Amino acid sequence: MRRRQQPPLPKRHGLDPARLRLPEEGDWATVRDHLVERLPRVRPERIDELLRAGGIVDLDGPIALDTPYMPGGAVWFHRDLPDETEVPFPIGIVHRDDDILVIDKPHFLSTIPRGQHILQTALVKLRRDLDLPDLVPAHRLDRATAGLVLFIVNPARRGAYQTMFHKRLVHKEYEAIARVDPELELPRTVISRIVKERHVLRAYETEGEPNAETLVELVEQRDESGRYRLRPRTGRTHQIRLHMNGLGIPILGDDFYPELTDKPVDDYTRPLQLLASALEFTDPITREPRRFETARTLQAWDDPEGWASGRAAGAKYSTQRD
Numbered sequence: 001m002r003r004r005q006q007p008p009l010p011k012r013h014g015l016d017p018a019r020l021r022l023p024e025e026g027d028w029a030t031v032r033d034h035l036v037e038r039l040p041r042v043r044p045e046r047i048d049e050l051l052r053a054g055g056i057v058d059l060d061g062p063i064a065l066d067t068p069y070m071p072g073g074a075v076w077f078h079r080d081l082p083d084e085t086e087v088p089f090p091i092g093i094v095h096r097d098d099d100i101l102v103i104d105k106p107h108f109l110s111t112i113p114r115g116q117h118i119l120q121t122a123l124v125k126l127r128r129d130l131d132l133p134d135l136v137p138a139h140r141l142d143r144a145t146a147g148l149v150l151f152i153v154n155p156a157r158r159g160a161y162q163t164m165f166h167k168r169l170v171h172k173e174y175e176a177i178a179r180v181d182p183e184l185e186l187p188r189t190v191i192s193r194i195v196k197e198r199h200v201l202r203a204y205e206t207e208g209e210p211n212a213e214t215l216v217e218l219v220e221q222r223d224e225s226g227r228y229r230l231r232p233r234t235g236r237t238h239q240i241r242l243h244m245n246g247l248g249i250p251i252l253g254d255d256f257y258p259e260l261t262d263k264p265v266d267d268y269t270r271p272l273q274l275l276a277s278a279l280e281f282t283d284p285i286t287r288e289p290r291r292f293e294t295a296r297t298l299q300a301w302d303d304p305e306g307w308a309s310g311r312a313a314g315a316k317y318s319t320q321r322d
Contacts, residue, residue, distance in 0.1 A: 008057050009076045013119055014127030017076040028069040031056075035075075042080075050077060084120045085266040091122060094148065094292050099285060100161065101126070101135065101151040102292045107271035111140040111149055116265070122149065139165045142238070144255070147174070147276025147294050160284040165235075171280040173231055174240055177273035177300040178249040180218065180226040187217040190246065196237040202256050203238045205246060212236040214243045225252075227301055229277075240274060252300045252307070269310040273300045 009017040020038065028034040032051060036044045047056075054062035056077040063075060092104030103122060110117040113124060127135050138150045138161045150165075152158050164170055194212045196203035215231040226249075230240050238257070244250055245257040252273040255261040275298055280291040300307040 007076050008059055008061075009078065011127075011133055012078050013081075014124045014133060015078070015113065015118070017078050020075050020077070022070055022073045022075065024071045026069065026071065030065070031063050031067045031069055031075060032065055034069055046080070081118050082116045084116065084118065087120045088268075091125060092295055094295070096153075099152070099154045099157045100138075101130075101132070101153050102279070103149050103151065104294055104296055105141055105146055105149050105276075106296075107144060107146045108268055110143040111137055117143065123151075126151065138162050139170075139235070141276055142272075144253075144272040145274045145276060146271070146296055147274075148279050148292055149276070150279060150292075157285060164281060164284050168233065168235075169281055171231070171278075172235075172276065173229060173278035173280075175219075175275045175277045175298060176228045176230060176240065176244060176251045177298050178226060178228060178244055178251050179224055180221050181247075181249055184247060184249065187215060190214045190216060190243040192243070192246065194236040194239060194242055202260060203236070203242060205242055212239045212243070214240055216243065216247065222301075222304075225300070225304070227298075241272075270307060271299065273298045 007017050007019060011017075020035070022031070022034060026034065028037070032047065035042075035047050035056070039047065048065065050056050051063060051065050056063045056075055058070070058073055058075050087106070087109045089106035089108065091106065091109070093101070094104050095102040103126065105111065105122055109125075110121040111123065113121050118124065123135065123137060127133055132153060134155045135151050135153060136155075136158060138152055141147060141149050150161065152161050191210045191213045192205045193208040193210050194203050195206050211234060213233040215233070217229045217231075218226050219229045220227040228244075230244075232239055236242075241251055241254055241257050245254070250257050253270045254272055254274075255263050275294060275296055277294045278291065280289075282288070283290050303311070
């Protein structure tokens with residue numbers, strides 16, 4: 001197997017530098033000319049600042065403003081970070097050993113860097129706070145969803161654990177709070193085709209060969225509200241949210257389904273009432289059975305008055321069960 005080339009810049013905030021491959025063909029006089037054309041979202045003045053400061057390098061060191069274009073070469077640099085609002089809720093540690101780390105992610109925290117969320121993500125926080133620079137996730141949760149995420153500590157074990165998720169060898173359970181429809185027969189298995197287009201926020205269900213399957217059960221009812229257990233057999237984007245919405249019982253706090261709501265990034269009221277509550281699998285290394293359970297609860301069930309009033313403190317949804 002070909003070994004991955006080590007970047008000539010160190011990690012920053014636990015993140016590798018960006019790598020930019022220089023095309024074999026092109027009529028750019030300098031590397032700087034190519035970068036200005038290749039990176040239209042970065043001001044030319046900012047590119048010049050990085051070049052002067054030695055912030056753009058190749059394997060031989062910093063690139064100068066007048067460095068000739070190098071067909072087939074590569075350069076590395078750290079992208080500028082966006083302004084971010086701190087997510088003030090703690091990450092729970094459920095399990096840690098030499099190979100894996102299982103966390104209890106709070107609502108409002110992205111799993112990995114993406115878009116406007118870079119430093120305020122579980123991956124970056126964990127790499128920094130636990131001094132685990134090689135940490136990677138085996139799977140992901142939506143920013144809005146709380147609960148269990150498995151990370152891989154040992155780089156040599158990445159393939160084994162990621163393949164386990166890819167082959168659907170992990171049993172996942174979720175909890176959700178939604179209204180109760182007395183005419184809806186449960187439990188039932190929902191099967192549909194879900195499509196998520198790039199650069200489009202919402203996924204949607206459509207005709208065609210099914211690719212998403214979820215078992216939906218009503219566990220407990222209080223007045224018109226219900227606590228549901230959901231067991232997805234597949235892992236399509238927003239699958240559980242779409243299937244609950246398709247049943248006519250959208251999850252409380254869902255800002256995407258049935259209607260897209262423009263919620264400020266620092267509004268921590270009424271989080272999506274969806275929780276990844278359990279992960280169960282046969283460990284691909286030790287062959288032993290593993291089961292991990294969340295310590296979190298859902299605010300709309302434990303504190304319905306606080307939920308209804310929009311109480312945002314690190315209340316029930318940011319604390320953990322005893």
